[in-house]
Amino acid sequence: MPRRGEYTRNFPLPGPRAAEPVRIGIRTVTGQTADGRQQSPSLDPADFTCSPLAGELADEWVEKAAAATLSATAAALYRQAITLFCRHVDAHVPHAVKASLGEPEPDLAHALTDWTRLLPAAYGPGSRVPAALAGKLRILITRRAEHPDRPVAAGLRHWASGHVGLRGGQTQELDEFTRADKKELVKAAWSDHLAITARIRRGWEVAATGKDPAEDGWDRPVNLLWAIANDAWTCEEIAEHLPGWHEMPPSLRALMPPGTLPHFGKRMVLRHLVRQLFPHNLDLHSYRILLMAATGRSSEEVSALTEDDIEFGPRSVVIDFTKGRAHARTRQAFSTLGEQADGLLHPRRPKLDAAALAQALLELATPLARRASIAPVPLFLRAAVDPYTLRIRRFSGDTVASQLSDWLDFHGVSVEGPVDIRRLRKSGKVEKALAFRGRVSDIADDHSQQTFRGHYAHGTTLRVIAGNVIATAQRRWLDHALNGPVVLSEEAERSLAEPGAADALGLSQEEIDQLRDGQLDMGVSSCKDQVDAAATVIMTLLAENASLREHAAGRLAVIPFPAERARLL
Known part of the structure; x- marks a missing residue:
């Protein structure tokens, strides 16, 4: 290896720049x-x-x-x-x-x-x-x-x-759901969660009893479920073997919704069969509502979770949330309800257990992820038939005929104001503001102050913060008004009652009584004799008595006014 100073040439010059790509057409x-x-x-x-x-x-x-x-x-x-x-x-x-x-x-x-x-x-x-x-x-x-x-x-x-010359614009901020509306949302989502779990469990149980439709017949739904569950036949192949509209047996016609047109018959049969085994987009609205209510997080953070973001513990679950727009990841732990809650046959309210909900979503999504070779497994994964092809995709909250408004109509839930899932996040923020008594450092701990000021510090949240500030100020002044000024603490009063304390401080018994009664308070308005101001008396005593100054510095709650200023009072 050459030593310093032994190089015979400089570094090579950069080579010629590559030619610009030539693009034509679309x-x-x-x-x-x-x-x-x-x-x-x-x-x-x-x-x-x-x-x-x-x-x-x-x-x-x-x-x-x-x-x-x-x-x-x-x-x-x-x-x-x-x-x-x-x-x-x-x-x-x-x-x-x-x-x-x-x-x-x-x-x-x-x-x-x-x-x-x-x-x-x-x-x-x-x-x-x-x-x-x-x-x-x-x-x-x-x-x-x-x-x-x-x-x-x-x-x-x-x-x-330079500057673009246009203002960034503004958005109309949304208020939270009312407590009654949120309660109805969570209640409907919990009922739907139980129904989805029972439906899919029953579908897999029925599929396990089926046989190959090529051997046992294409007109039996149990065989078609077996073919889809075991990926033995694709949905396109099943559609080719299904009988036509006029030849379709009653067992398959019963799977179609009322009013189905003839050219949609096979598609409706396949859609029904797939929904017996896998969740569809409308189902995942319920899990999004429950997980948002359990964690207090936004829709984007919840729907983007994968199995790598979740760490289960014996009594808790740790979830890593990703904020896409802020490019930030935050970790939060949630306690579980434990096995005692599972023993309740008829719980009074939905169990907002983040660990149980995440586990349920993983059980629903894992078969789909394996079929589509998706890793890590996303929690919000759904299956759809379009038109005869089984497509596995992530959850989308704005899919046509499968939006939150469609979910509300399907479950018969009505809410006041606009139908927007972001209002559920605002509801969690308001509850957090109430729990932490308006402390901004605790309310805005999962996003920047700018985001909190622009999107959350309004409406009920702002009223809670302002109300707590006003209540704190009123409580402070009310305590001062009710308790009055405190000149001597209990320890100081006991020390004055000791023998020889008055002589050591250079005070007479009358002056000690005046201190105890509050006549030597610092405020002129609270003096019994406003001509002979208390501040004048006590400051004169402090100015003339060194031992009293030392004792007052440690035991008396007085304001160290100069003696000259005290005499002016």
Whole structure:
């Protein structure tokens, strides 16, 4: 190995930069939805007159998605920003066909300013979308400006380095569910949990008694359940072997909901059979409600849990929650109700046991995860037939015909105000505020102060905090008014009664009695003789008697006013 100073040449120069990728045609970005599905929004620059500009922005969009792993929602928002701006350029910029990020003419900086000015008019007051769209376009232009081989006009560089010029907007904050509404929600969810558990347990028991439908017949539901449970036949193959609408036996017709159209018959039969073995999206609403009520966490944190986030103990369970937007993980322990609660045949209220709920969800999701080779096992996993294919996906709270409002209608539950699962999280926050008597450090312990101030410190929570502040102040002043000033403690009063204490302090018996009665209090308003102020007397005593000052410093609760100021009183 050469020593210092023995190198014969410097480090090699960097090699030539790779050529810029040439993209033509439609640009496509693939992103993942909240329930694990893949979506691929696309953009064709040829749809615009300013196709060179659209191509440049689309290229940055594709590279941004590849570098940052954008979600399907974020990818669609970038595409929307590019589409709206290119349409604006086509409609309002002269010679739009020559528009390019690297050319000074036509002036795209002016077009961007005009576009951002007109954006809010297309949305409601206080909408956050205009600022989000302008911000996405600014990110793409900034990304291109930072690349050494991609020219960007000076005006666009100045626009990208400045402020977008749009307010971030505001959202209408939601209030919590009333206590009665929350009670009804939890009660309905608990009843549904018991029904789901019984249904799926019965389905697997029935499937265990079935046989191969190829040998024992395709017209028996028990054989079809056996085929689905053992993955012996796919749902597509079962649909091919099912008899037609007119030949379908009563045993299979009984599985269809009333009013089923003929061309939906086979699909309804398969959907019913799959629901006897696996949970569907509407079922998981109940578990989300119960787990949110048991943990006090948000819907996103609860529905994103996997088996790796849960650690079971003998008397507790430790759960790691992930905040997606804050990119933070927090750990929280929950005690279990134990085996004594299982002995109650008819409990008075639902058991909000986080450990039991997590265990129940794992039992429901594990067969689906094994079938789809998903690891680690997500707690909220569901099966669906679309149209004849068994699809295993994560829970989605905004699926068509399977939203929270549909769950409420199905179970006959009505709530006051908007139907939004976030209100259940707010209910937990209000209960936490009441339990901790409005202490913000305890209420806002699972998110930032900015989030608490913007999303939770309003409504009932704010009234609880303000009420506790007012009550604390009133209690303090009321205690002062009722108890009065305390000059001597009990220990000091006993020491004054000892023989020789008066001589040691340089006080007469009359002055000791005045101290005991409160006549030598520091406040002028509480003096019995306001002409001969108590502060004057006691400060004179303290100023003239060193031993009394030493004793007062340790035993007397007095304010050390200077003797000159005390005499002015």
